[in-house]
Amino acid sequence: MEPALIPIASQLAGAIHYPGDAMGDAYKFCNQLAERAHLLGVRFLYVTAATKLRLADRKVTGLMCDAEEFVADQYVVCAGSWSNVLLRTVGVHLPIRPAKGYSVTLENPPTNVATSLRIPVVDDQLHAVVTPLEGAVRVAGTAEFAGYNVDINPQRVRNLLGLLSKVLPEQPFNLETAKPWCGLRPMTSDGVPLIGRTTIENLWVNSGHGHLGWTMATGSARLLSDLICNKCLPMDAKPYSPARFLQHKRGMNRDFH
Numbered sequence: 001m002e003p004a005l006i007p008i009a010s011q012l013a014g015a016i017h018y019p020g021d022a023m024g025d026a027y028k029f030c031n032q033l034a035e036r037a038h039l040l041g042v043r044f045l046y047v048t049a050a051t052k053l054r055l056a057d058r059k060v061t062g063l064m065c066d067a068e069e070f071v072a073d074q075y076v077v078c079a080g081s082w083s084n085v086l087l088r089t090v091g092v093h094l095p096i097r098p099a100k101g102y103s104v105t106l107e108n109p110p111t112n113v114a115t116s117l118r119i120p121v122v123d124d125q126l127h128a129v130v131t132p133l134e135g136a137v138r139v140a141g142t143a144e145f146a147g148y149n150v151d152i153n154p155q156r157v158r159n160l161l162g163l164l165s166k167v168l169p170e171q172p173f174n175l176e177t178a179k180p181w182c183g184l185r186p187m188t189s190d191g192v193p194l195i196g197r198t199t200i201e202n203l204w205v206n207s208g209h210g211h212l213g214w215t216m217a218t219g220s221a222r223l224l225s226d227l228i229c230n231k232c233l234p235m236d237a238k239p240y241s242p243a244r245f246l247q248h249k250r251g252m253n254r255d256f257h
């Protein structure tokens with residue numbers, strides 16, 4: 001199924017193939033999603049920091065973005081690794097921390113189209129993911145606890161290139177085409193996302209998806225919107241509920257979802 005692995009075939013005991021697995025370009029996905037949302041009336045504010053939630057009588061009454069205040073019926077915090085920064089402004093504390101990861105994208109060698117990678121490969125022993133993109137290959141991996149720092153550590157990039165050469169040892173990649181990137185994965189302490197209501201009636205959270213946030217993005221958004229709209233749920237939402245980390249405050253009589 002994957003001729004690009006023939007050079008390391010003697011090292012492989014076997015492989016597991018998931019026919020339902022898919023790959024794509026997250027950047028293109030986000031841009032097209034934004035275009036469609038825009039057509040439905042969504043207004044995006046870029047390079048704008050949400051700084052503080054306002055609270056009165058145990059309800060959120062507004063969101064401050066610098067000097068401007070936005071008022072809504074329901075508020076959703078989905079700020080990835082930074083979710084806690086906003087949630088803390090109204091006294092909600094959830095265990096979400098950044099786990100830094102890296103990827104390096106390299107152009108496919110021009111002469112190697114027939115032998116270039118066709119399907120994504122996860123090497124569990126090496127902790128590396130190698131994915132084919134249009135005319136390129138991306139290798140991703142590593143989990144580093146470096147707070148909110150997003151500087152690119154050259155050693156981590158070298159490590160990833162080393163993993164790539166173990167999976168595809170005979171592909172003559174041009175290292176000058178290598179584009180390194182790093183990002184922060186929002187990790188929860190139990191590895192399960194947080195999707196649902198907080199201790200505040202009109203404050204919801206959709207965060208903590210760790211290393212699978214894109215995979216789970218559409219499903220999580222569907223679950224959360226069904227919860228907010230009080231619709232019949234397509235699945236049991238309890239395992240994702242923030243209630244597992246939040247305590248009912250005395251005097252409050254609110255249901256968690």
Ligand SMILES: Cc1cc2nc3c(=O)[nH]c(=O)nc-3n(C[C@H](O)[C@H](O)[C@H](O)COP(=O)(O)OP(=O)(O)OC[C@H]3O[C@@H](n4cnc5c(N)ncnc54)[C@H](O)[C@@H]3O)c2cc1C
Binds near residue numbers: 079101140
């Ligand atoms: C190297 C690497 C490879 C990965 N590969 C995959 C993969 O193959 N498949 C997969 O499913 N997932 C993958 N992930 C994980 C995925 O990227 C994350 O799970 C996902 O991005 C989390 O989405 P999010 O929207 O919750 O958070 P983020 O993507 O972090 O987005 C949160 C956004 O909120 C903004 N924000 C935060 N605070 C504020 C504020 N106060 N005001 C305004 N804006 C704010 C941030 O700037 C950011 O843009 C990978 C991650 C890394 C690092």
